[in-house]
Amino acid sequence: MRSIGETARDSGLGVSALRFYDRSGVLVPDRVDPVSGYRWYGPEQLEEARLLARLRRAGMPLADIRLVLAGWSGEDTVLVRQLLRAHLRRLEAGLADARSEFSAVRALLAHREKTMTSIRTDAAARVDVPGAGLAAALDAVRFAASADPELPMLGGVLFDIEGDALRVVATDRYRLAVGHAVTAGHDGPRVQVIVPSPLADAMRALLADGDTSARLTVEDGRVALEAGDRQTAGRCLDHDFPDYRRLVRLPAGRRAVVDVPAFREALETGPVRERDGGGADLSVLAVTADGVVSVCGDGDGDGDGGDRVAVNREFLLDALAAGGGERVVLELGAPTAPLAVRRTDSEETFSLLMPVRLES
Template identity: 30%
Template structure:
């Protein structure tokens, strides 16, 4: 299969649309952008030229956090309804346009300030959020120093951040705006991240580049450095690729699920059926709208484990991939890039 056959690879669609390959898989699994063809032997996904354009529109709509069902309505061909839905976001669109004008004026200065020969340009605010999201999964002790770090990987059009303490794993991908040099990777000491996050929130654009024993961040002509842990990071991709096949998939709105969990102090049970999701605990039951595909299942979670993952999810929608009641559950979300978190269920019984 090649692009000359009229279909386009997932990598080409990612580069053209500004979405990551992981985000494209998320939208395919949610039914918003189902590939035109999936190779039955390799599982590789292929798209049409029209879907490439649809992906670009999805990227723009998700940038202002339009929910998945609203995006489907906007792209359905009903012009009047699409205009009404877009008008509801016009204030945010205007704000972003003004911000983009300010950022454009500083890009040249930022690029000139980066003297490492390698680096990526991205939104400072998005990088701050991404660092905040993944650092919670970094180890707090130093028994294995590298687990107290955050793996930073730069490739063609994205920056990936990953942290794990062996019990949790969180990985976030951020779409970059420009790039110099080759791919690179390093492990940043998570203890340096707190002050950097506060600094990033005051910038518009930032360059991230590898330096001597440091991650170098340059914004508005100011340079900040995060120390590097010079040890190999665990092969988290092997962990993700070694997960058991998904038997049940849930797509639900993030905020109602978060609100339901915040009303419980310990353990909750998710009851998943074809009709939706019910969260129960503390003798209370909360039916929530959800699209459930696959086998019906009951699964329990410690609120302290699950709630942080939901708080840090991107955008208004959350996808849960469940293999079994005693295996890690994958939580996925996507807006400006994508975020994947593994959360372990609990076998603790729950009074109903």
């Protein structure tokens, strides 16, 4: 017999994925310890687990996978072959449809690019900003910056200077964070530049003391930060950044103030779900009408009339750490709306986490 940890390691499925597939009746362990509840898998189930991992990577629905596994060890494999062919045809048809739609979108984009006017990124700006304020803003967003080489425009932190405000923004598509700092000395047009992540980290290190005033200078595609007698500088990324202001316009949801240490412990020790198809551990949250947030298990209800929202647990833990305080405000809307994590002392510093669809 193999333990659930050994089966996970040798099959490529996570432990939480194996638990999910057990609860779903897709791959039920041969034996479950009646006292500890620990799962044990038979030797032949390793092959089934590896097959399951391959089929999920290919995007086959769970309903079909159940039938494939049921017929895998039998003598008649006609049904298995039919299911594989049917899924392959669906994938091919979906790819053809996607190519057609993408071609139409590219044509629309080409037409739009001829008429659109980008926000000026070549304007010069020189502003003074409290070191502690800029440090806190960078701490609030750095975790959300992308490391995907296919999306270089997201591989940094957007510095958005407008009036007496400096907003710093980072996103990797699955999460978005906005920080805010008050500035002085800028009376020109709005200026936006993308600061590469390594340079943003160097700026944060320069502000380690936190008490000094800093001067931020943008000129000729370069950005520099001076704090006391120290300076760091470098070139900005030559890319456009998404219009984050459109992304943060959300309908109001239920709000709840949570104690960060207690909530973190509830997330780390509480139940997790595996999304359909495997991947990261998910935490399912619900907030009641009286503002109590709970981490839900499979058998839990939907809260007091509220919807449940599933999010990447690691991303949520990062957002809590970036909140920078003992308490944060969680805002939960519909299951398809992002989860907002807001600071209690500033409505303008927050992060958004995209929800994950659960297998129904």
